[in-house]
Amino acid sequence: MAKPSGSPHEAVRKTDHVPFYRRLFARSSFAFAALDTERRIIDANDALLRAFGISSIEELPAFDACISPAHRAILPFATRQELTEQAPWEIRLQRPGGDEFWVLASFIEPPALPEDDLAPDMIVQFLDVDERKRNALELAERESRWNHALESAGQGVWDHDFARDQRFYSRQWCTIRGRQPHETYDSALDEWIGNVHPDDREHVLAAIARQESGETSFSVFCYRERHKHGHWVWIESRGAVVEYGPDGKPSRIAGTDTDITDRKEAEERLSQMSRRLELALDVSRVGVFEVNLRSNEVNWDDRMIEMYDLREKPDIGSWERSLHPDDRHLAEKKVADGLANNADFANAFRIIRGDGEIRHLRGRAAPYTDMTGVPRLIGANWDVTEDVQLQEELKHAKDLAEARNEALEVARARIEYTSLHDHLTGLPNRRYLDREIEEAARRAEQNGSRLAVLHIDLDRFKEINDTLGHDAGDRMLVHAASVLSELKSATDFVARIGGDEFVFLSAGPAGRNLASLAEAIVTAMRKPVTFNGHICRFGASVGIASQSGTAIDARQLLINADLALYRAKNRGRSRHEFFTSDFQAQIITNKQTADDILSSVEQGRFLPYYQPKFCARTLDIVGVETLARWNHPTRGILAPDTFLKIAEDLDCVATIDRIVLEKSLADFAEWRRLGVGIDQISVNVSSKRLHDPELGRSLRTLDIAPKSLSFELLESIFLDDCDHVVLENLAEIRNLGIEIEIDDFGTGHASIVSLMKLRPRRLKIDRQLVKPVSRSPAQRKLVGTIIEIGRSLDIEVIAEGVETPAHVAIMRDLGCDSLQGYALARPMPAEAIPDFVQQQEWRKVPGGIRDPQDSNRRATIS
Template identity: 80%
Template sequence: MAKPSGSTSIAVHETEREPFYRRLFARSGFGFAALDAEGRIIEANGTFLRSFGVTCLSALPPFPDCVSPRDSAVLAFAMRPSLAEQAPWELRLQRPDGGEFWVLASFVEPPALPGEPVAPALIVQITDVDERKRNALELAERESRWNHALESAGQGVWDHDFARGDLFYSRQWRAIRGLRPDEPIDSSLEGWLQSVHPDDRAHVLEEIRKQETGQTPFNVFCYRERHKDGRWVWIESRGAVVDYGPDGKPSRIAGTDTDITERKEAEERLAQMSRRLELALDVSRIGVFEVNLRTGDVRWDDRMIEMYGLTGEPDEGTWERALHPQDRRKATARVSDSLFQSQDFANEFRIIRGDGQIRHIRGRAAPYVDMTGVPHLIGANWDVTDDMRLREELQHAKDLAEARNAELEAARARIEYTALHDHLTGLPNRRFLDATIEAAAQEARRSGSRLAVLHIDLDRFKEINDTLGHLAGDQMLVHAAGVLNELKGPGDFVARIGGDEFVFLSTGSAGRNLAMLAEAIVSAMRKPVTFNGHICRFGASVGIASQSGEAIDAKQLLVNADLALYRAKNRGRSRHEFFTSDFQAQIIVNKQTADEILTGIEQQRFLPYYQPQFCARTLDVVGVETLARWDHPTRGILAPDAFLKIAEDLDCVAMIDRIVLEKSLADYAGWRALGLGIEKISVNVSSKRLHDPELARSLHTLAIRPKSLSFELLESIFLDDCDRIVLENLAEIRKLGIDIEIDDFGTGHASIVSLMKLSPRRLKIDRQLVKPVSRSPGQRKLVGTIVEIGRSLNIEVVAEGVETPAHVAIMRDLGCDILQGYALARPMPAEAIADFVRRQEWRQPGGGARDLQNEVRRAAGG
């Protein structure tokens, strides 16, 4: 029988049995509606229709459109089959006239009962809770206001009644500033401003002006004020106009002051934390997202957008569209279940990027409700594609273990493997090496066999890491591990012990050529490796130590190999060195020498020796070169080659130079007082000394007579490119009246352009060029060319290494200005200089020097 138009009863065909849900609709006091698979309302009872203020179904749109847009996101979860029969959902429904009302909505999939027609897709039951919900919201709002009022308690109160001239400040107001309750207050504006932070005074005056002129009836501002104990406290001042005078201006202003120092400090800490977090996220490449579950609005940061390969802004469906088809159901179900349970969750899935790449993503997210009651989901994603290979291997191992009912044993074995192996290269780690070498040492002691350790360090690895990144460095380490594995024999063991260092353990190596093995390692490591189109070249240095018999000490073997590696690196890298007993003795000697050098510095046992320099034309003494010597308590006077290298390792060469320079300046002052005619002293200056930013400052503390001192710079450090510190030091040296000389000229790399740029006072021709001039015309021609270069640039030329009379004559004839060498004088201590100059020994009979003098005079026409 047809249902009368406008009736709210449910039509029932007389030829069919009335379904159960229709009987329920008719007898229930709750609002019920039946929905088809598309969400359209196909039947409803009178209570349901009255809730919407309508009398027929045709007046209602599909049920999803009956829900307020603000709750559409919640409805999307509520109507899902997996969530439909859960607890009632709180929703806002919308009447045709636009009015909204709150309901509790439950969704049920009705079962198909035998003998009944096909049931609807979904049954929705609603209970009107609008008045209760609105009362609750109003109550919450009132409670919020009351909480704000309670929070204001305890704040410092002030009241400025200008009409009565009454200024009131509460106890809390005074306590904020460290004042006693009865302590007098300078209430004048000028007096009070002195306690306000200077940077805040202009701002405070402007805010006070706004209040007192009535421009802002209610005003809030923050500033810093000095506490009685001297520190600055942050004050938040809230003021309101209470009364107005006849002129319309405020006559009374009252308010509160709050100490917000902790809040300000917390804000600064939060800002710093936010900056660190942002930096950490940027470095780790973790992307962050947030979803408004009510509106569906989506926000992704730049790292998320880059991770997913997007070219535009994400929307509500971007994430699901990016999911790999095989992972979509599982990943979305994980999100749905966790949202329903309101708990944070982890998720793993694959995505197909915009460029077609398949990437493995791992994420964590958590739901939360903001202050307005809007549900949100916030979380982070990071790309773990590179980790999945290892994870899949672990999963495979776990599956095999479960299949064999040995899950615990497999997990323990895997943990032990991870603990004993390097995760990058797969090689054993230091822990595994320590156990293995100890066992190998015990076996070698028992069998009398030999045990060898090769300590390998990659050369130029840091440069590759710094220029091409850590991925390139990791690939180089993996390549190096592969090289060592290929060279490993049946009884060998290879481990990575950290960074770019490896250890190759060879057991039973009595018949093995360790030098050939080391050379094979060095040669293989030199071969280029390609990374992202770049050719990467690096090398390896190898230190070797071996022992046999009962004296084997595993830990000492590792130490000895490390020491041998240190020597290999010091001798030029990409080579191997053996640890020997002589090497060990040398280490002991070097250690003893290092201790003695430090003691010698403390005891001022470093002193200058001097080698006189002579005018090439007259053979008169014109200066001396200062040479560092060590007055060793047992070994006597030692030249620099006995201590300089160790002193450089100790980084104390500058201290020795300083001692020698100070003593030589004192000696020079004594010679001048004696009238010996020595006009200049010269001292050597190392490259490291020139790069010392404190050099100029230390020289300013010395009494240096202008033009009396020259600094000799090795040509090997005098290059075209000098850094800023060197150039600044050279400029300061010249300002002090110190001349610049180029030592060992002809053996370095200085160009004529850089020579002109520096304009030294003298060039010293290296003894290697001077020595062969007596027998080589070509060498004389080369030296003559250097002399001509000096003359053309107005630079004096000094010949050092003048060891024979022939050298003296030839270098004079070639035009050298000054001569220095054993033919004329050897280095001597300061106390011998005066006697040497007075006795004119180089001119005495029986010496080659006198013959030279006569030859010089004849050549000069006298």
């Protein structure tokens, strides 16, 4: 492309030919400029000169400098050959004076024509759009400010253009509902109304219908809408009709939504607070008043009017007229001082009500200036007549109390003494002991000394009390208290804690012999005491526990001493026992055994073992005795001597009896089904079971064939001491066809009269009497006498403890009816009975000791 060699004007004058671009410049209303390779302006039309406000192009710098500095970076891209045919560039140009204006600029590379050897390198065409652009920017700025204002105010904008079927929702509108601006949202009324709270839908639909029908051009309503996360938000919606259609109905409605949840919650809290305040005022009967200090207008609530019993509307003088004459001056001065100091104040005065009654009131008021600048006084009155009267009564009582202070002090000391001492013996009581033992433990810890507790229980006290009366018992308690008081040192403490129980605290050096102290107590208590000519003898059992060190547990000492006392009484009474680590271990073992017994009762682990009974003449089996066994989960089969005592303490022996009875009846039924040939079973019945009022009812629920069951009763639990419950149970037992046997006969205290009264079916001679018969003629004679007594009373006699062939022969010769013992059979489980009966092994070795099941050798008879 040819380039001009001199100035542009010189180049034009060299030829009379007019280039094409000049003809273009002259005919166009657009502004044009021709640029050379260095982007200098070499030609321009009048439209360009007018746009820059100049008369010639010499006043313009290079084209780059004509562009606003902010847009010069665009030029290298706009003049690239591959981009020159794109849409015009929107840029700002800069006039020589420095002001800028907006244009739409196109950069054109002219075609190379033969006649245009002086054609420019680039042609720039632009259209002045400054006014339009500035208007658009101003409009955008205004819109931005408006949007920011709405966003900062938390208002979401919505626009429903029904004519164009367009709906717009702003970012804040979406945020209020927990939605993202880009989410699709079905804004159809039928779908949207489902998110509105059911209680609000009716009035929301009504408000929308009024606006869309043109009934109102502006509407405001509040409702609850479900948030995207599930909770409800309160929204205040404001909408206005902005366009109407040809039919005169709204065609476009726009408005804002505001989240007013916090405001609604605040209003609800305020409403609740107002309700609570009103309720509090109503319940407390506090009356509220307000006075306009400028107009003297008075406003009293209903409680005030009721309190003063006003018959007319209150005015500025109502209060003064109601004041008691003696209180008027001081009450009015309080009000005047409060108003003068512009400070709140309290008041107390009497009023004379409309009905003439005098009441005491309290009041509190405060002056303030309202929003309009009017000075006011607001306050409250409440009736304190009852309080004043009570205070006057209290003051009177106080005066009387002060006048009698000395007497009251004596009474207080007497009450204090009585509350801490036993009224009979004068010794400290349990309350005093609880306080003293804690203090004694603290002192022992500080001094490094020992604290010992001796728990003392009187023996045979109940017998004296029951036989000689309560006066005799009281005399014994007083004597016991004096004995303990004489034995205590200055550092010891003795208390009666109830009934015939005492506690002796010994605090001092560990060298003191507690055993000697306990023996001294036991010895002193054995000495006879005379009461009304009667010689009374009783004793004492003592449990001892002691501890020393820096952590003495006083409460545990009392418990340990009580456990030691329990042990002393169980070992024969009138003795002392120490609580030791071995004792503690035994307690733990007993506790574990007790737990195992209780769980085994629930699990049905108690079961019957059976020891056959034999006819003394034929050695035929005439029945079996049921013996309780415990199938311990870890220790195997255990006899009653390992669990009976603890079971008695747990009061569950009767339950075990019932379990064993039910299982033995089931075994008996199975033997009969198998044809084993056992016609009767006998079951031991405990005293607890025999004293159970429900025994008869429980037996009636069982399937017991007459004469198939016999109850063995210990001689020591029934003879000569049967109460009405036992007698009723014995009668019911006979009515059910259950026979009665007397177990361990000969070792108790039975009488012939008792036997005749009870009329048992059988007697079982105790093994202690049977064992010596093989070597003692006197013992054989005694046993023979018992057999003769049984025969004379028509009572069968069974010998238990038959352990040798000699026992079998002797007891048969003495006329015994049945035999039971190791010589013939040991106790065995139910499943061993059929084989034992079938094999008849006791006949093969007459009188020999045979064990049908080796696994049962460690089982013992009950």
